[in-house]
Amino acid sequence: MATSATLTTTHLSTFRTILDEWNQNRLKTSPIKGFHVPLEELQQSPPSKDALKDVIVAFRTRPPLPNEAADKFHVDPDAKDAPVDEDGQPPVVEFCSGITVTSAEPGVFFAHVPGMKWSGPTLTHKPYEADLAFGPGIENEEVYQRTVVANDMLSLALSGGVGCILAYGQTGSGKTFTMESVEHRIARDLFDQARIVGKRLLLAQGGDPVAAENGDIFEFNVTFLELLGKHASDLLESTTEVDAQGNPVRTEIAVREDKVGSVRPNLISSTVRTSAELEELINKALSHRRTSATLRNATSSRSHALLTISIKNRLLPYADEGQLILVDLAGSERYEDSKDHDKQRMEESRDNNKSLMNLKECVRAKAKMAAEDGFVHIPWRSNKLTMLLKPIFDIESRQPSRAMIIAHVSPHIQDSIHSTNTLSYAAPFKTIPPKPRGPAPYDAKDPRTWDHAKTIEWLTAQFTKHAMKSRQAEWNVKSKAAQLAGKKLKPLEDPVPGQLDLGVDILKICPEGSTAKDLGTLYTPQFVQRCLEARISEALRTDALKNNAVEIIGNLFYLILTAKTRKRNEIMKSRKKLVTEDVYGEAPRIDAEYDQEEFLDAQIFFGTNWQETIMAGYKKAKEEGRVEEWHNGGYGKTVELMLEEYRAHKAAEAEKAEKVGKAEAAVANNE
Incomplete structure (x- = not known):
């Protein structure tokens, strides 16, 4: 049986002894494992993109604050064996670790859960695994480098993805x-x-790299939303009105899908051009966030805060906008942490916990989708929080996305029970590496199955279509000019096969060994950059090539998305439908027709005896080998007998009521 924080503090010396013994035994057999790559080397050469995953899970525990244990946790003076000092007073509570980091990468946390048995206090050591684990000695800079930088979050967003x-x-x-x-x-x-990214893109199309240094390639827009329970508001909105708790009162923002399926709350969008402007905006929004005191934290965040940085590539105005979504979730609470809240705060806590549970289902489904090839439903519409995170959960989205979950736990042994809840919540998010599969069978409509030759054929056809369209447009201009001059041009003849100038080297866009599946993993700006680098004809203008490239990669994305949808529908249709008779057997037949209301009233009248009588009849029929006879008539007869008994009871009750009514009427007449 797990113990409360107060009882744990009472037996702290015993738990500390057990923990020291466990640590000594563990270190004899398995030393602590660090990160695979030192921080200095990681900054010089981050991991390759092929090693990155769609969902990354990290654990983190902080160091204890000065006097934190003594201030938050107290000995129970009424306990039978409560410790006392020389003056007979409860001793000052000292820190005792409830979390041990045994491996940094892959991350392993051991939570030490205090318990009580007939023999006395005990400790249960529960392991939890993640991709990364940050102990109390890890600084914020290293956490940032190993999460955001090492997983290429910034480049992902700058390339049109969602981090x-x-x-x-x-x-x-x-x-x-x-x-x-x-x-x-x-x-x-x-x-x-x-x-850096803008300069590389400009150089690929032969532009002036000075423009990239001036920051003219990308446009950055920032929104900051607060979700308090079910109510969303804009943290960048200025207001002077406050509520009874002193918190600012802001206009509620609707969170819903628009006609094209996008979730875009009507928030203040601020354009930032420098790091200083973005820093100032973040500080302003954070100062508006709601906080309240709890038993665990005097300034606890009572809401979810979502900072969204949208990144538009001005060179590719029709490409998808990249996004960085940074979410500081509201603190999860146990009942004993929130039992003193007022009604409003209790409702907010319940709504927060509901949204966290729904988020758990969505992230687990996303991790499962990354590991499996079949259809996986992600219930992101079930809650406003997950609706706001649609870009990373919508399986129909063609934007690449990556999610990083950092689960935080308290270092104190008194909080171990809650730490296990947090780690149990986050550990299942860890993506399982996909099982090795053989090559998919060829499907002309599915680019993921095309080989190099088929990909070259498709790309050639796409660029040929655009070249023919451009050739026809030029002839139309010349023909109109000739008509104005009183002349007539010869009809435009079809080009000799292989002689049409496509303007690009197809083999540079899709080199030997590359396929449509590889091209489908490129971001739109990367494909455009590759096409610009493959240009071989000055007759093809840069703007025209960029527009053609965006349309071609869009067509490829559409084919891949259509193939995925078709495959998912085939999987859903091929699933075996549940046949009730296969599971529960054939339903007993009732020959007579009964009034549904009377049938239900009879069941209520008999209560448990109704089902017991039916089961007794079935059991007897089974013992006598008359199961088929029971289904074809015995069940109906049993029901009919109980209904007759119910009707007799109802008639008797009516007759009794009638007699009582007559007697009361007679008394009234005599009076």
Whole structure:
């Protein structure tokens, strides 16, 4: 049986002894494992993109604060064996670790859960696995480098993808501290990374790299939303009105899908051009966020805060906008942490916990989708929080996405029970590597099955179509000019096969060994850049080539998406339908027709005896080998007998009521 925080504190010396013994035995057999790559080497050469996963899980525990254990946890003086000091007073409570990091990568946390048995206090050591584990000695800069930088989140967003980072954990576990540090470091590095990516794109099309240094390639827009229970508001909205608790009162923002399926709340969108502007905006929004005191944290965040940085590529105005979504989730609470809340706060806590559970289902489904080839339903419409995160959960979206979950736990042994809840919540998100499968059978409508030759054939046809369209447009202009001059041009003849100038080297776009599946993993700007680098004809203008490239990669994405949808529908149709008779057997037949209301009233009248009588009749029929006879008539007769008994009872009750009524009427007449 798990113990409360107070009881744990009472037996702290015993738990500390057990924990020290466990640590000594563990270190003899398995030393602590660190990260695979030192931080210095990681900064010089981050992991390859092939090693990245769609969902990454990290655990983090903070160091204890000075005097935190003594201030938050107290000995139960009424306990039978409560410790006392020399003056007979409860001793000062000292810190005892409830979390041990045994491996940093892959991450392994051991949660030490106090318990009580007849023999006395016990400790249960529960292991939990993640991709990364950050102990109390890890600084925020290293957390940022190993999560955001190592997983290429900034380049993903700058290339038209969606990167999402979520901080989850018990109130007071340090998640807001982590998320704010991540936000400020992203503000520090984002514009430098944008200049690098922009310069590379400009050089590919022969432009002036000075424009990239001036930050003219990308446009950055920022929104900051607060979700308090079921109510969303804009943290960038200025207001002077406050409620009874002193919190600012803001206009509620609707969170819903629009006609084209996008979830875009009507928020203030601020354009930022420098790191300093983004820093200032983040500080302003964070100062507006709601906080309240709890038993675990005097300034607990009572809401989910979503910072969204939208990135538009001005060179490719029709390409998808990249996004960075940074989510500081509200602190999860147990009943004993929130039992003193008022009604409104209790409702907010319930709504927060519901949204966290729905988020869990969505992230687990996304991780499962990354590991499996079949259809996986992601219930992102079930809650406003997950609706706001649609870009990373919508399986129909063609934008590449990556999600990072950082689960935070308290370092104190008194919080171990809640720590196990947090780790149990986050550990299943860890993506299982996909099982090795053989090559998919060829399907002319599915680009994922095409070989190099088929891909070259498709790309040639696409660029040929655009070249023919351009050739026809030029002839139309010349023909109109000739008509104005009183002349007539010869009809445009079909080009000699192989002689049409496509303007690009197809083999540079899709080199030997590459296939349509590989091209489908490129971001739109990357494909455009590859086409610009493959240009071999000056007659093909840069703007025209860029537009052609965007349309061609869009067609490829559409074919892949259509193939996925078709395959998913085939899987759904091929699933065996549940036949009730196969599971429960054939339903007993009732020859007579009964009034449904009377049938239900009879069941209520008999209560459990109704089903017991039927089961007794079936059991007897089975013992006598008359199961078929029972289904064909015995069941109906049993029901008919009980209905007759119910009718007799009802008639008797009516007759009794009639007699009582007559007697009362006679008394009234005599009076």
